[in-house]
């Protein structure tokens with residue numbers, strides 16, 4: 494096989510948009526996936542190989558000959574034996590395999606404001622992996638999005654779903670904390686550009702708007718024509734209500750750590766935006782579809 498690119502998760506969310514862009518450029522694309530049978534749009538244009546972390550030799554041989562590894566693999570929360578700690582270990586196995594296979598470059602999707610000192614396993618785990626990548630012999634580009642939006646999005650879609658479905662929408666705390674969403678295809682463009690950059694680098698990847706959470710909810714509400722009354726409640730009360738809703742929906746809607754990350758203003762960047770698409774415009778154009786149905790993380794990754 495001629496030089497090719499490998500994506501972990503080309504049948505997933507961000508990975509799908511990266512795959513589309515690579516295929517449009519005429520590149521050969523391989524995906525490493527734990528779910529080769531997942532419905533996808535690519536057919537035989539993307540070859541699926543196993544993402545099995547207990548077989549590092551197989552991973553190495555799957556990566557052998559690859560020019561770039563785009564890594565989107567991660568978990569959103571601890572659930573069963575799929576924990577952050579395990580995801581960190583798994584990703585280390587992947588990085589080592591890429592190094593042994595002499596992959597030229599890794600484009601790794603991280604998160605804004607990762608920190609080794611963070612008490613939040615998501616942000617600490619991402620920081621540990623950034624360190625592991627920097628220590629590896631691989632050339633790297635680390636992109637740090639805050640929140641990603643697009644048709645397959647979960648967070649903003651479900652804000653819209655709750656605004657459409659219930660007469661009351663409760664914002665955790667004062668809602669003054671901010672976030673800077675990036676459009677999924679803008680992130681994919683940055684990832685593909687990053688694969689062709691010369692040097693190794695780390696960069697935030699955020700869109701042009703910076704929303705206070707209050708304003709984000711108001712923008713989504715007006716886009717979908719919601720008449721829900723928007724109120725503020727203590728984070729623990731909102732989380733308890735979401736746990737009950739999650740029981741009926743069969744999902745983990747929002748975790749305590751995710752709320753803590755929001756409240757700590759970790760989903761913003763001090764750098765200039767690198768995404769061009771405005772969420773407000775995108776919401777206007779997609780108002781009929783956003784939040785029309787609930788998007789379940791558990792359904793997507795555990796069923």
Ligand SMILES: NC(=O)c1ccc[n+]([C@@H]2O[C@H](COP(=O)([O-])OP(=O)(O)OC[C@H]3O[C@@H](n4cnc5c(N)ncnc54)[C@H](OP(=O)(O)O)[C@@H]3O)[C@@H](O)[C@H]2O)c1
Nearest residue numbers: 502505506507526527528565566567602638639640641794
């Ligand atoms: N979505 C956001 O708003 C957001 C915000 C900031 C940063 N990020 C980061 O951006 C990257 C891509 O995010 P995404 O939302 O596009 O991810 P995604 O497509 O939902 O997941 C990426 C891949 O990770 C694997 N995966 C996800 N959850 C898993 C689980 N519970 N157990 C086993 N494998 C799992 C899946 O691989 P398989 O092919 O094996 O199923 C999936 O294709 C991630 O590293 C994430 O941390 C995302």
